[in-house]
Every structure is written in structure tokens, then in C-alpha cells.
Amino acid sequence: MTTSIYATLNFPTATSHPCLTCLQWSTEGQLCFASKNAAYILTPEYGVTHDNASAIKSSSKKDNASDQSVVGRGWFRTIVQFDLGEGCKWPEYSQGIIDWGAVSLGSIDLNLWAIVISPSNLSSTAGCVIATLSSNLDLSLWTATRNPLKGEWVKVFDVTPYLLERFQTTLPDQGQTAQTLRAQVVSICWSPQPDFGIAPVPGCNGSLLIAGNRGGGILFLRFARDSLELVHDLPLSDQWISNMAFSAWTSLEPGKTSGVLAYGTSGGAVGLVEITQILVEKEELSLFGPECTVQTTVRDLGLIHQLDKAGVTSMGWVIPRTSPPVLIFSKPGKLLFWSASSDGSRWPGIRTLILKTQKLHKSSSALHPVTGFNYVPHKDILIVTLSDGSFHAVQYFSSNPSWSEDDITSQQLSKAARSVFIETRGGNVDSVDMNRITGSTSFDGASTIAWTQEAMRPSDFSYKHEAKHSSSLIVAQLWEDEENSDDLLLERLQHLLDTVKASSGQGPLGILRPYLFRLNNKTKLNKHHAQILQVLRVSHEEQFLTINIPPCTTSLSDEVKRRFRGSLSRHLFGHDALASLRIRLALADFTWKLSDIGENQRACGLIARGILNAISHSSLHTIIKHLDAILDLLQPDDIPFVLRTVMQSLLPGSPPYLSAEAQALSQRVQARIPIQHSKTGDPTHEAVERCPACGVVVQLQDITVANCANGHRWPRCSITTFILSTPSVRTCIGCSRKAFLPLSSRTSPEQLNWLPQLARGWVVEELLEAVQRCLFCNNSFVRVL
Numbered sequence: 001m002t003t004s005i006y007a008t009l010n011f012p013t014a015t016s017h018p019c020l021t022c023l024q025w026s027t028e029g030q031l032c033f034a035s036k037n038a039a040y041i042l043t044p045e046y047g048v049t050h051d052n053a054s055a056i057k058s059s060s061k062k063d064n065a066s067d068q069s070v071v072g073r074g075w076f077r078t079i080v081q082f083d084l085g086e087g088c089k090w091p092e093y094s095q096g097i098i099d100w101g102a103v104s105l106g107s108i109d110l111n112l113w114a115i116v117i118s119p120s121n122l123s124s125t126a127g128c129v130i131a132t133l134s135s136n137l138d139l140s141l142w143t144a145t146r147n148p149l150k151g152e153w154v155k156v157f158d159v160t161p162y163l164l165e166r167f168q169t170t171l172p173d174q175g176q177t178a179q180t181l182r183a184q185v186v187s188i189c190w191s192p193q194p195d196f197g198i199a200p201v202p203g204c205n206g207s208l209l210i211a212g213n214r215g216g217g218i219l220f221l222r223f224a225r226d227s228l229e230l231v232h233d234l235p236l237s238d239q240w241i242s243n244m245a246f247s248a249w250t251s252l253e254p255g256k257t258s259g260v261l262a263y264g265t266s267g268g269a270v271g272l273v274e275i276t277q278i279l280v281e282k283e284e285l286s287l288f289g290p291e292c293t294v295q296t297t298v299r300d301l302g303l304i305h306q307l308d309k310a311g312v313t314s315m316g317w318v319i320p321r322t323s324p325p326v327l328i329f330s331k332p333g334k335l336l337f338w339s340a341s342s343d344g345s346r347w348p349g350i351r352t353l354i355l356k357t358q359k360l361h362k363s364s365s366a367l368h369p370v371t372g373f374n375y376v377p378h379k380d381i382l383i384v385t386l387s388d389g390s391f392h393a394v395q396y397f398s399s400n401p402s403w404s405e406d407d408i409t410s411q412q413l414s415k416a417a418r419s420v421f422i423e424t425r426g427g428n429v430d431s432v433d434m435n436r437i438t439g440s441t442s443f444d445g446a447s448t449i450a451w452t453q454e455a456m457r458p459s460d461f462s463y464k465h466e467a468k469h470s471s472s473l474i475v476a477q478l479w480e481d482e483e484n485s486d487d488l489l490l491e492r493l494q495h496l497l498d499t500v501k502a503s504s505g506q507g508p509l510g511i512l513r514p515y516l517f518r519l520n521n522k523t524k525l526n527k528h529h530a531q532i533l534q535v536l537r538v539s540h541e542e543q544f545l546t547i548n549i550p551p552c553t554t555s556l557s558d559e560v561k562r563r564f565r566g567s568l569s570r571h572l573f574g575h576d577a578l579a580s581l582r583i584r585l586a587l588a589d590f591t592w593k594l595s596d597i598g599e600n601q602r603a604c605g606l607i608a609r610g611i612l613n614a615i616s617h618s619s620l621h622t623i624i625k626h627l628d629a630i631l632d633l634l635q636p637d638d639i640p641f642v643l644r645t646v647m648q649s650l651l652p653g654s655p656p657y658l659s660a661e662a663q664a665l666s667q668r669v670q671a672r673i674p675i676q677h678s679k680t681g682d683p684t685h686e687a688v689e690r691c692p693a694c695g696v697v698v699q700l701q702d703i704t705v706a707n708c709a710n711g712h713r714w715p716r717c718s719i720t721t722f723i724l725s726t727p728s729v730r731t732c733i734g735c736s737r738k739a740f741l742p743l744s745s746r747t748s749p750e751q752l753n754w755l756p757q758l759a760r761g762w763v764v765e766e767l768l769e770a771v772q773r774c775l776f777c778n779n780s781f782v783r784v785l
Helices: 159-170 176-183 410-424 485-499 508-519 522-527 529-536 558-573 576-594 599-629 636-649 656-672 762-770
Strands: 004-011 023-025 031-034 038-044 074-081 112-117 130-134 139-144 153-158 185-190 209-213 217-224 227-235 241-246 250-253 256-265 270-281 292-305 314-318 326-331 334-339 349-354 370-376 381-386 391-395 434-442 448-456 471-477 705-707 713-715 729-732 738-740
Touching (some): 023 112, 023 434, 023 448, 038 130, 038 508, 074 153, 159 176, 159 227, 185 241, 217 241, 217 292, 227 292, 314 370, 381 434, 410 471, 485 508, 522 529, 522 576, 558 576, 558 599, 599 656, 636 656
Parallel strands (some): 370 434
Antiparallel strands (some): 031 038, 130 139, 209 217, 217 227, 241 256, 270 292, 314 326, 434 448, 729 738
């Protein structure tokens, strides 16, 4: 079996303890793994155009000019620097009553225990929020300040003090130790955003940070706007909740969804909890459409596996394409699969497979904990990773799981992974060395796996001090692709573009990574160029003509501005068809860059231009509808932006319906606010810009750049189209388009307003606040200064 090593990144640190949460993808396309004292955040260069020169190049086994199938790509790297100061002093909360039940031995050698990543759009700077759990049971939340690719991540919330204060206030009768045990978190997971089946997607956060505690309960927390809410506290057992895994949300009806949480106790029992969420409209005055909150209820479904004194070492859900989810959990030496199916297509209840030892080194054993589950849908195979470096293949997973004995076997995979370990160690390996794997995940949804490993010698009981520890991230192909793998790839891509959901909030880097990785081969790209363009083609944008915004009949206030901002965000980013267009544009840009110069590049450019126009016209249509709804609230300072929007809608290539709407808006605005009442007093100069360098009038002829008669060239804001002549800008990591920073990012009230004079109305300010991701490709922004 041929093995291709695509990336090897080395880290001078010890890996964390084997845990499923030690290696995982974020919805922003970032790969995160935990070491002993830091969480590393790695972003592959695929699809990123901003600051690629600073990306760290990884070594590759086939990085040579004769083979373009493996190109040494760059990785952006940053860390969440785990605070190694004093953790929570738990004895202070129980010692006073001579009860040491709340003492945590993890405080003796404080290190990072687990990490989980939130869905996108919970942070205005990074998109995602990272939750870290220490060996001292301290739970904290982190987010990036300016640049999530390689910038600083800071702590934004300490959850443990919040829980201690909350339980001391709400549970005064349960005693200090009981309160403390409920605040001591031992396992965490973060649910995805639910799809409520409503368009546009509601702007409220429906994801849950779920924490299992030493008191035998599960806490359901919701993070929003730098604050935390305890949604529900569910007591379940008199033992620790040591493992948790959340399945996908299932839409029951419009506005209602449910999901299932699996949990394991320290005594080996496994149970299920049903979580139901309902959208509830607020009773207050409806502005710009209804505003909703999420009502959450939980129900204990009971145990599916009884207490047996054998601890659960790992847990996760696998969701086959055509059948209900399957829960997988492991105990020393065995895998257990639970399915609720009783229609005859699958086993009901629990099925058990006994793990077999793969003889790779002297420390090989099937009793090592499971550190990763990777499901390959088109083969219906589950790849299981153990911490001793062995891989195990389960065939017919969705119908009749058994150890694979055909195409891909456990022995072949384990030997391939061992050969990767030997290769990356320069051949300096003997039978005593164990390639300890602390986490694994799929890289392309098929034969390429990413895992973290560290060379260990557990059999000789030798001590290795901290400075000598080192670990590696490996990305390698463990088996050969089948002959029709390219056709399968394009079929999966077509299915993705047809079924993408705006409710997921996923960025293109996360969604397209498997396809950008496989299409990075220029020979393969040119071979399938016509098929890729066929997948990218889109129809006209009539689906965006049904946006209706009710007119605002109240006076201007901070609440009206907040609701206006929320409505803009929902309609600009909350439609599935628009989300599909943005992913298509990201893929079209990638294809154009790698295509051969000539006919292939021209054909791709035409497709990309059509997608770009569709996105631009849809965004303009949404803004015009919102301007029409606030006609009575417009101020003189807002008139330049209104006229700017009208002018943009009349540019060559604009669809007739958009031009007609813009002209009608212009007439209604001028009838209400005569142009002479504005501050310039000259109707011919309301939307006219001047070159910041020489003062020459610059006409709006291109929404991307501004060229003055004296040769000065300025970029335009991708949101407002005003000239960018300030360092207070943000840059899209996917397409490198720039936009003004919202005024809320000012570091002090004394900081000057950086917006140009024509853009200082409240409408522009709220529009900049509403757009937290790129309007064109939906990637996140970074700040350089």
C-alpha cells in the first residue's frame, strides 16, 4: 500500500493526553489540537490569499517538480497560550466543612486537558470561540483579537467563577461541596448551529456549550456578545459525566429542531438526552420583521448501556448519508455501536467489536484508548485510531459493522501509519519506539488523514523532561484512491453546492477544503476543467426578488438601529441560495488562479464574473429594500450613501429590476428630503468623491477601485464602495477585498472617526456593523493594524 506524506509540522512540546477533543476542525477551516500547555490553531493555505508569504511551509515526501500532485503548501499557525498561573483553589470551597471531595489533583501539574470549538459567527473578530478545559477543571473561552490566522487569541470569559457564583446563589440549600462539584467541569462539547427551516436564517444563536461535571450533571450554556447564560442544569447521576458527544440537529417543523446528546459516566454507563429548541417571537413591537429568541428544553432518555465499572474512553456520532446517526463509544479493548433503527436495515441496540492488537512495536496493545473516528462515506468504512499508533478498519459500517478483510484492512493501515512515523523520524526508529497518536481526523473525507503523534518509549519506563518532548502533525494518504475518485469528487461537489445551508454558518475554507486540496493538482484541474465550470454555473437571481421589509413607523432610536442592523445581517447572509453563490465564487477564484493562461482562464473568468454580479446585485437589492423601509428615518447625513447606492444600481450590467427600484427610491427620498437641505447644498455633489491625494473629482465607474485623472489609484470599500484612504480597514482572507472597520472597534471614545465625510450617516455605520464577513466570498476578515 503506497503512502504519501503531504505535510509534517513539528512542535517543541508534549502532546496532551489521548482525547477525542485534541484534534478537530473548526467551521472556519482551522485545525486545532491541544498540547500540554497550549492549543495550536493551524490553517492550511488552500483558499487563503491574504499574506501567503508568511505561511509556514510544511515538509512533504513528494515535494518535487516532477510530481504536481503533492505541492508543499503553507500553514498559518498561532496558539491559544494556556494560562499556567494558579487555577481555581478548590479546597477553599470544601475544606471549611472538613470535606475534601472537591479537591482536584490536576492542580499539581496544571496542563491543558481538552478543547472544543464553537460554530462560526459567535465572535466578530475570529468567527469561532474556543473553549479550553484544564486538568484543574478550569473552563475558559478564547477568541482572536485581530487576526485568527496568526494573531493573538485572548481569554474573553472565565466560566468556572461564573458557575461557582451562580450555584452559590441559586442552590444555597445544597451545601458548599455539592455546589462546587456542579461547577467542576470534566468534559465539554459544543453543538453546531441548528437549522430551523426558516429563511432568512434567524440571527439568534442556537448553539450550546455543553459541560459535564463531577456532580453527575450536564450544564447547557449559551455564549453571546461576550456574555454567558446557563440555559439548563440537568442532574443525571451520582458519578462524573466523563464523556459527551452531540449528534446533528433534526428539523421537526419550521421553527422547531431537536438533537440527541450522548454521555458517559465514570462508572461506564452510557445515556442519552434529547434537546429540543423552538424559535419564539418576541412580543415587543416588530421592526424590520419578527425578532426571535430560542427556547430550549431537555429530556433524559435514560441509559442505553448499564454501569459495568469499565470507563468510557471515547465517544462520537457518525452520520451516514442515507441512514440515522450511529453512536460509537469505546471501552478498553472494544468498540460499541448503538443504533435506534428497528426497520430491519440495521441492528437495533448495541453491537460490540473486540479490538485486535496490531504488532507494530513492543508497546502495541488493543487496550490503548481510542483517539479518533473517521468515517469514509463512499466506502462505508470507519477508520478507528488507537493511541498506540494503530489503525483499525470497520467495513459495512451503516448496516453490518465488522472488521474489514477486503480492500482496506487494519493491518495495511497500521503498517502505512508506522512507515510514515519511520519516514518522519529519519529512519531512527526501533521496535521500542511507539508512535503515540493523541488525535486524528479526516483531511479530505477520503484516504487522507491528519493526526498528531509523539515518539514515546513506555516499555523502558525512561523519564523524558519537558525540554526533550516534541510532537508532530502529520497529513498523509494511507491508501490509493479508486479509479473513479475524480468523478466521485465532482459529484460530491455538485451535491454540496446544491444543498449548502446558510444556517450552518460555515466559511468556504472549511466547506471547500477537501476539494481545494484535491484540485490543487494543476494537471488534474485542467483535465476536469470543463466539468468544474459546469458545476460552477448558476442561473439568474430571480430568487432574490421576494425580499420584503416592513416599513418602520417609529422614531429613530438605539433600539431601531440595533434591529435595522440585525435585519441587514439576516438578509445579507441568511439565504441558502446566496450562501451557495459565495462558495461558488470562492471555488471559481481558486480555479481561475490555477487554470492555464488562455482559453481555460478566460472561460473561468466569465463564470466568476457572472457569480460576482449575482452576489453584488443581490446585496444591493437587500440594501435598497432596507433603505425603503427606513425612508422616514433618514437624516441629511445619510443622503450621500443613498445616492451612492442608486448610482451603483445604475452602472452598466445592472438588471432592469434593480435599476427601476433604485430610481424609485431616489425619487421618494428627494420628495421627502430636498437635496438643498443637506449639508453641501449642491445636488450635483451629493455623492461625488474627491481623490484624497490631489482633490480631483473621482467618478463611480468601478466598485473595486477608484482612479483619478492624475493617476492616483485607491481601493474601494467592498461594503460601501467609498474610497479607502485610512489604515482602519479589514481584509478578507479569501479574496483580499477590503472594507472599513466598524466604529465599534475603536479602542477609546477619543479616537477619531475614520469614515469619510460622505459616509458618516447612521445607515452606513449600522451597515458596517452588520457585515462581519466578506459580502462576496463569506470568508472572515483580519485586521493588520
